[in-house]
Amino acid sequence: MRGYKAALMAASVAAMTAGTALAQGAPQTISAVDVKTVASGFRASKVVGSTVVDDRNESIGKIDDLIVATQPAAVYAVLSVGGFLGMDSKLVAIRYDQLRADPQHNGYVLAGASKESLKTLPQFEYAK
Numbered sequence: 228m229r230g231y232k233a234a235l236m237a238a239s240v241a242a243m244t245a246g247t248a249l250a251q252g253a254p255q256t257i258s259a260v261d262v263k264t265v266a267s268g269f270r271a272s273k274v275v276g277s278t279v280v281d282d283r284n285e286s287i288g289k290i291d292d293l294i295v296a297t298q299p300a301a302v303y304a305v306l307s308v309g310g311f312l313g314m315d316s317k318l319v320a321i322r323y324d325q326l327r328a329d330p331q332h333n334g335y336v337l338a339g340a341s342k343e344s345l346k347t348l349p350q351f352e353y354a355k
Contacts, residue, residue: 269328278334279306279326287342290335291318308345319348 271293279288292305302323310316326335337345 278332279337280329280332280334281341282336282338284332287337287340287345293323294320305351306345308342317346318351319345320351321348
C-alpha cells in the first residue's frame with residue numbers, strides 16, 4: 228500500500244508540472260528579439276546630451292532626457308532649448324521618431340524645426 232501511494236503521489240506531481248509553465252495561473256510566453264538589430268540601435272546613455280540641429284545644421288537644442296511612455300507605448304525626447312550654458316533653457320517634448328540620427332555630426336536632425344518653433348511648444352515638466 229505504501230508503494231502505491233508513493234507512485235500515485237509521484238504521478239500526480241509529474242502531471243502537474245508537465246506542459247506549459249504557469250505563473251499566477253496565466254501561460255507565459257517570451258519572444259526572442261534579433262540581437263543584431265538591437266545592437267545596431269542607440270544606447271539611451273549615448274543619446275542623452277546629443278546636439279539637435281535644424282535643416283541648416285544650426286544647433287537648436289540638446290537631448291536632455293528620453294521618456295518611455297506606456298499608454299500608448301512610445302519613446303519621447305525631452306529637448307533643452309534656448310538659454311545659455313543651461314541657464315534659462317526650456318524643456319519641450321517631441322516624439323523620438325521625429326529625430327534623424329546624424330552620425331557625421333554626432334547628433335540628431337529635427338527637420339522643419341527651428342529654435343523659435345521649439346520655444347512655442349508647451350513646457351515639459353516631469354511627473355511628481
